Amino acid sequence: MFENIRLSFQGIWSHKMRSFLTMLGIIIGIAAIIAIVSTIKGTNDQIKENLVGSGDNLVDVNLHTNEWQYMSGNDMTPEGVPMIDDLIKEEILAIDEVEAVSAYRYGYSMSGVRYKENLLDGAMIYGIDDDYFSVNGYIVNKGRLFGENDYENESKFVIIDTVAAKTLFGNENPISKSVEINSDVYVVVGVVEQVDTFQPVIEDVNDWYTYYYDDAAGKVFVPHTTWPLMFYFDEPYHVVVKAKSTDDMTNAGKKTAEILNSYITYVDMEGNQPYKYKSEDLLEKAKAMMDISASTSKQLIWIASISLLVGGIGVMNIMLVSVTERTKEIGLKKALGARKRAILAQFLTEAAVLTSLGGILGVGAGIGLAYLISDIAAVPVAISGVAIIISVAFSMVIGVLFGLLPSVKAANMNPIDALRHE
Amino acid sequence: MILELKSIYKAYVQGNMYVPVLKDINLSIEEGEYVAIMGPSGSGKSTLMNIIGCLDKASSGTYLLDEEDISNYKDKELSYIRNKSIGFVFQTFNLLPRQSALDNVALPLQYAGVPKKKRKEMCLEALDMVGLSDRVDFKPTQLSGGQKQRVAIARAMVNGPKILLADEPTGALDSKSGVQIMGLFKSLHEQGVTIIMITHSDEIAAYADRVIRLVDGQIISDTDNPEVAIKYQESLKSENEENSEESPAQVDEEVAE
């Protein structure tokens, strides 16, 4: 066997140009497959990582009007859309996949938040419940969080995040300072800080709103009971649930939306229900995106396989030529006692070595190609070890498969006819 | 009796033509004999030798090798016989051009499954026997005709076969190299190897103990050597008389060299 492999390399080396051209089909096919698989895998890894993996398994469940997310604004809460109270939250918490839930609302204060001459412009004011901070990964930086009394009494207390604290107070200690919001005075009781910032990368305007816009300028939190007093109107709640695991996100979101929707009683004149809670399912989005890339990659791999098929036929062709060229050698070997299987093994090995070599070169070219694509198209590359092993093994199989016919032809040669061959 | 052929026929079918090549060959050779096969071109000498060497099969008849009927043996057994019991030497050497002398000699050992270390030892010994210890790593292109044939003899003998078959072993060599090869055959013969050799040259045939003449696929004479020697002398005298026949013309050529 080892002898055969050595001989194969010798044979391939002595016909460098011919061998290389024969391998080209295999090289191109394997290179294409490796490049496709690597870039697709890289993209998918990135999608998953950005959307889900590094996240904290949070799923937003927001009210929609028909297809569109219900935008906070000057509307009153539509009739028949429930306020989310502890009972509904209990029900959501009972969902298997849900670990924690928080209901909140937010609005944009036109006049901003003022402390002395400092103005925090474009700040989002959140009306939050007791679970909001823990669910969203905030910790206390200074002062305290809201207590039960604050919710009950609709206290005019605010908690600000570190971004807002910096803008409004600089190096001053914000605790117990009074700030002005919408012509009313609120007392700062705490400063919070988000520990694990979750920043999905999705190229979608909606998502950009959800994840970046409100982060930019710092946040101000009040008890959710206080919030309507500040804005003079009520708004539907947003809900965020924390799923038990990444894979639970889809179900956690869907079931939460179902529960919330069961409380919506509003029906319009035509009998439709325009208001509906829908979950912002990142995992599902990621899966959809990955499915798209997977299906394109499948098609591309089919095309690459054609190159492999053509390459295989090339190998068969050149092996047939080689067998004919070496008829006399085959005859001689038989005269010296080589059995059919020895001849068969020799030519099969040669074909397999040829295509495996093509496969290895193809893997190298494919990796290079993948990095080139990633450079040009700015997509990440993830080289898959499994894909490499499969590719090389597969090209070896191609060699055996397409080398079989010529090898059998060689093995079955009549020794004397072969020896007499000119 | 090391080998025995009984009413061997061989014919080829060429299109719708039936070409008989060997007709009713009966031949037995004892162990240790040195036999020359002679005859005009196309008389079936090579065909006969290929059947003896298990490279080809007779159309009918019985072939006993070492008292064993091998007429119906399959490829597996025939390969084994070719590997172990028979050594071949060809007119055109048939060395693998890209392999060294050593690797060429090693081929039969490889098919016999001899371990690698032992192989080298045996090859060196065989090459030493033919006087090429200093050409072990030479490629065939770097060797003279006579040297190539000696490598081929080393290869034929490396597995220690009892029978050496040589189809015009000196046919492609100058007379000096031819004599050298005959010297090697002589010492192999003295070691007890059975040698069967095809030749067109009476001079070469004179080295053998027994000469078989083939004409049109039939054995027309089977004699001890002295007669050949005598005939050789005669043919020298009547050089021009038999010009129309192939064999003496061939002899003239050899003599001219």
Ligand SMILES: Nc1ncnc2c1ncn2[C@@H]1O[C@H](COP(=O)(O)OP(=O)(O)OP(=O)(O)O)[C@@H](O)[C@H]1O
């Ligand atoms: N494969 C074949 N098909 C048809 N005829 C063949 C085949 N092989 C040999 N022959 C015929 O058999 C006859 C004997 O051939 P062979 O090679 O045995 O002759 P030879 O005595 O060795 O001749 P030479 O001295 O020229 O080598 C020839 O007439 C040849 O044409």
Ligand SMILES: [Mg+2]
């Ligand atoms: Mg011949």
